């Protein structure tokens with residue numbers, strides 16, 4: 001079998017731009033899904049049946065549908081439903097954001113529930129409002145506690161962004177597959193993709209391990 | 220003991236009239252009536268499960284009451300909601316498990332009320348916090364996190380945190396029960412100094428020698444009711460009710 005690695009070097013620029021977009025998608029999705037997750041958790045824990053029901057429905061919907069289906073659905077259904085055409089990148093962001101928000105919501109809910117009641121009572125006893133107790137006392141502790149889980153969600157997300165290649169977002173997977181179909185260099189492009197994903201993902205996974213050791217079981 | 224009725228009402232800080240509290244079918248407080256007067260130290264004693272913590276928690280609205288009323292400076296406390304928040308600022312609470320905020324330094328813990336609730340400028344809140352840490356003997360621990368402090372030190376920070384709101388009355392719920400024996404004394408000394416300064420204090424405690432020496436008035440709880448109350452000399456040396464004597468001898472108190 002003849003391997004022509006030059007195809008990788010010849011397309012290094014395109015691969016670099018694809019990698020950039022993969023990182024950008026990951027960062028933007030998280031930037032959206034962390035506040036989204038906190039909001040879902042607070043809604044879920046609120047006394048309002050309506051808010052908590054809405055949050056539960058959203059969460060159960062997006063946690064239990066395959067991400068690939070959500071991405072396709074966002075691509076075909078959103079423009080019809082809203083009458084607005086989103087770019088593939090924006091569509092990808094919405095689909096990934098909804099999916100990861102649903103996971104983060106559950107993560108934050110567990111994190112908030114793990115802070116013992118005495119902490120918010122101590123805050124209330126000082127005269128804080130329930131929201132101040134949440135913001136000043138409970139959330140900062142919950143955030144620390146869920147940091148390792150958020151980090152591993154991040155690592156999964158980094159890899160799962162490859163799924164949005166199905167709606168032609170030019171991230172790393174799409175770019176590599178595009179080069180493959182132009183040059184028919186399947187093994188070379190798959191290898192290049194694997195090396196890039198792995199060499200970016202591995203340090204992240206190590207960082208997660210470190211966060212787990214550092215914050216995992218602290219009180 | 221009619222001492223409770225022969226002084227003018229203006230001196231009454233907290234008054235409980237026939238307070239009832241239930242958890243489901245379980246009656247935790249079955250008609251409690253008592254008073255706490257200005258500058259007085261009132262100690263609540265009694266077997267575990269008798270409703271002492273519940274009374275403190277009802278006082279600052281962490282639990283709502285089901286009957287009767289509690290007044291602060293003659294004003295009936297709201298049962299819950301926004302009004303309760305203003306009331307809580309006038310009462311300091313110290314918990315058995317300290318409940319310091321573990322993500323904040325000792326200084327930030329003490330400053331948290333003034334900063335968040337009173338919205339004082341940071342400099343002012345921290346100056347107040349430093350002064351209070353010095354007062355409880357922990358000026359050198361300002362930058363320490365709770366996990367690096369001993370139990371006794373943590374509880375002293377918690378007392379400073381409550382004092383930072385400049386409360387009219389301090390509520391203590393078994394402040395030394397979670398402490399190693401060797402650190403109990405330092406916390407009791409801080410409380411004693413506070414009492415001598417004239418702070419009004421309602422203290423749930425199993426430290427009978429503290430109650431004997433520091434309390435002006437001792438209230439004995441059993442099964443959600445007050446079985447006896449009076450000055451420490453009466454309660455500890457000549458209890459009127461046999462069950463008080465039983466409780467004290469059970470604790471090994473010899474009088």
Ligand SMILES: Nc1ncnc2c1ncn2[C@@H]1O[C@H](COP(=O)(O)OP(=O)(O)O)[C@@H](O)[C@H]1O
Pocket residue numbers: 242245247265266267268269270271272273274
């Ligand atoms: N939130 C609650 N739900 C149900 N029962 C409670 C609750 N809080 C306290 N109790 C019960 O009320 C009784 C009095 O409790 P407590 O006031 O904590 O007693 P003490 O402080 O004197 O030991 C106990 O039997 C306790 O189990």
Ligand SMILES: [Mg+2]
Pocket residue numbers: 268271272273392393
């Ligand atoms: Mg108790």
